[in-house]
Amino acid sequence: GAGVSQSPSNKVTEKGKDVELRCDPISGHTALYWYRQSLGQGLEFLIYFQGNSAPDKSGLPSDRFSAERTGGSVSTLTIQRTQQEDSAVYLCASSVQGNQPQHFGDGTRLSIL
């Protein structure tokens, strides 16, 4: 079946611009996660959605970062007023429920000029 789909695969933008990254999870998966992977670093947790519960935003690095999940399916991660340190690969994952294996998309490679 279809895996986790992320778009765009690459995004280049100027410092100070806003960007939106999209994630389509695996159908039927109630849990959705966003992570960030910087060069030479481990994956860094950003935010977690589970069903209709309030999201766990504990990993968001600043108030420039926000995310929403509409209809319990597609999610959008928004970064406002981008900075060069935001350059990274943003990965989305989904799982059947919160304590089950997470399945990842191929990420969006974000470059801030």
Added chain:
Amino acid sequence: EDQVTQSPEALRLQEGESSSLNCSYTVSGLRGLFWYRQDPGKGPEFLFTLYSAGEEKEKERLKATLTKKESFLHITAPKPEDSATYLCAVQGRRANNLFFGTGTRLTVIP
């Protein structure tokens, strides 16, 4: 605080030369330890979940084991297509997310 340390950072093996990758962890109440494989430009691909000490899982040339402090990923008679970065992650009792190590970059030379 949750911690995951993977060693070595990089490993070069001849085709057929078996070895092991290490993942040492500290976590408050382990809910699961996960192994992933990541190829360049791709997202992590799920390999195994281990839930309790003594548990073992196998898939083709890979075998994962778990103790109370560490996990090993054993690679038997590796092939060049096993070349990838192998990531270890833990999920603690209080966490919704996975906490990842920085990975071991494996290169298998024909």
